[in-house]
Amino acid sequence: MKFKYQCVDCKATFETDEIVYQCPHCAGTEKKGEFPKGNLRVLLDEKELKDLKKKDHVTIYDFFPYYVPNKEVYPVGNTPIVVPKRLNDKIGLKNVCCKMDSFLPSGSFKDRASQLIAAQAIAHNTKKIALASTGNAGAAMSCAGAAYGLDIILFVPETAPINKLMQSVLYGATVVPVKGTYDDAFLLSIAYTKHFGGINRNTAYNPMTIEGKKSISIELFEQLGRKIPDVVYVPTGDGCIISGVFKGFYDLMCAGLTDRMPHIVACQSEKSNAISQAFKTGKFTNIEASTRADSISVDCPASGRMAVQYLKDYDGWTVEVTEKEILDAQMNLVKNSGIFVEPASATAWAAYEKDVENLKKKFSEDVNVCVLLTGTGFKDMAVFDGRVSLPPSIENSEEAVIKRFS
Numbered sequence: 104m105k106f107k108y109q110c111v112d113c114k115a116t117f118e119t120d121e122i123v124y125q126c127p128h129c130a131g132t133e134k135k136g137e138f139p140k141g142n143l144r145v146l147l148d149e150k151e152l153k154d155l156k157k158k159d160h161v162t163i164y165d166f167f168p169y170y171v172p173n174k175e176v177y178p179v180g181n182t183p184i185v186v187p188k189r190l191n192d193k194i195g196l197k198n199v200c201c202k203m204d205s206f207l208p209s210g211s212f213k214d215r216a217s218q219l220i221a222a223q224a225i226a227h228n229t230k231k232i233a234l235a236s237t238g239n240a241g242a243a244m245s246c247a248g249a250a251y252g253l254d255i256i257l258f259v260p261e262t263a264p265i266n267k268l269m270q271s272v273l274y275g276a277t278v279v280p281v282k283g284t285y286d287d288a289f290l291l292s293i294a295y296t297k298h299f300g301g302i303n304r305n306t307a308y309n310p311m312t313i314e315g316k317k318s319i320s321i322e323l324f325e326q327l328g329r330k331i332p333d334v335v336y337v338p339t340g341d342g343c344i345i346s347g348v349f350k351g352f353y354d355l356m357c358a359g360l361t362d363r364m365p366h367i368v369a370c371q372s373e374k375s376n377a378i379s380q381a382f383k384t385g386k387f388t389n390i391e392a393s394t395r396a397d398s399i400s401v402d403c404p405a406s407g408r409m410a411v412q413y414l415k416d417y418d419g420w421t422v423e424v425t426e427k428e429i430l431d432a433q434m435n436l437v438k439n440s441g442i443f444v445e446p447a448s449a450t451a452w453a454a455y456e457k458d459v460e461n462l463k464k465k466f467s468e469d470v471n472v473c474v475l476l477t478g479t480g481f482k483d484m485a486v487f488d489g490r491v492s493l494p495p496s497i498e499n500s501e502e503a504v505i506k507r508f509s
């Protein structure tokens with residue numbers, strides 16, 4: 104589909120076939136210590152969008168600005184919806200579901216963006232893609248690289264969970280661990296593309312990342328029988344996923360396929376709450392993040408301004424949770440619903456649980472809720488150290504069984 108870019112800050116629009124990252128007027132004009140300015144939003148051709156209204160069924164690819172070739176080599180989408188009935192019965196809201204993006208090829212939501220970036224690279228005859236990641240985006244891009252034959256250069260904080268780093272090494276990416284934070288890795292990956300070329304896939308810096316992530320909303324709309332949930336809970340760090348979720352519903356509205364947006368909630372750790380604070384105070388001030396939920400640990404949210412704008416424009420809100428609430432939610436999900444997710448995803452469930460009374464007041468007990476679960480628990484087993492251990496082995500004998508259970 105044809106498209107143009109629009110700056111989130113000055114609203115100028117740009118039409119170009121070249122790859123662009125940021126608004127030339129606004130990028131870098133933020134004050135020191137504040138969220139970056141100059142991110143671009145992709146605006147799809149209005150007429151082509153409206154034509155989609157005639158279709159009985161739409162897919163995510165109807166809404167993509169680039170053609171995705173050979174989708175079968177890296178199948179992204181159609182993730183299941185799970186109804187955690189035992190938890191719903193306990194909490195007292197029955198229409199609550201979880202969208203299981205932990206089932207995507209590399210085990211996280213980030214495959215959605217990586218698929219579109221792979222398509223962008225193929226359309227521009229480029230094989231090299233560089234990026235920074237807290238772990239999941241890197242693993243997803245590396246997975247796409249292995250599937251499509253692309254060269255991935257990945258900058259990651261050396262403290263990222265080992266499973267995520269090993270995954271990227273196994274997929275064949277060039278992994279560069281950085282003695283620094285994710286925000287440091289972000290700047291180094293931009294320095295890499297400046298000196299050595301290739302496409303930069305940094306979250307939000309490349310507008311196609313948000314555009315790829317929007318696919319979840321379009322998919323959800325079809326899966327729910329062309330209905331929009333009342334409220335969607337999204338784990339939030341950089342604000343790129345939540346901006347993508349808003350954008351998907353926004354495109355559905357522009358296509359005339361729905362006449363309303365859901366309320367979308369940014370779920371953050373109290374120890375990584377830059378977007379939530381900006382939403383509440385109107386000040387776009389960076390923070391020092393320190394949450395154990397590594398995927399949402401962000402000092403300077405790359406898509407922070409866009410996320411806050413969307414939250415304000417479409418009646419969203421934010422919920423901050425404690426570290427204990429995140430880890431308890433992770434246990435609660437796995438033990439009482441069989442849903443095994445990493446701490447960042449559990450943050451969305453923790454925020455939903457914390458928000459239940461508010462939901463009952465604002466809506467009713469029939470409120471339709473979707474909680475996005477963005478990454479599998481296998482990504483970070485170290486988080487269970489000291490919390491869960493294997494019981495001791497028994498001898499290989501019948502007596503040992505009797506002794507064990509008597």
Ligand SMILES: Cc1ncc(COP(=O)(O)O)c(C=O)c1O
Nearest residue numbers: 239340341342343344398477478
């Ligand atoms: C599993 C998971 N959930 C949530 C997020 C948060 O997404 P964003 O940083 O775009 O807000 C990430 C980001 O890396 C992630 O990997």
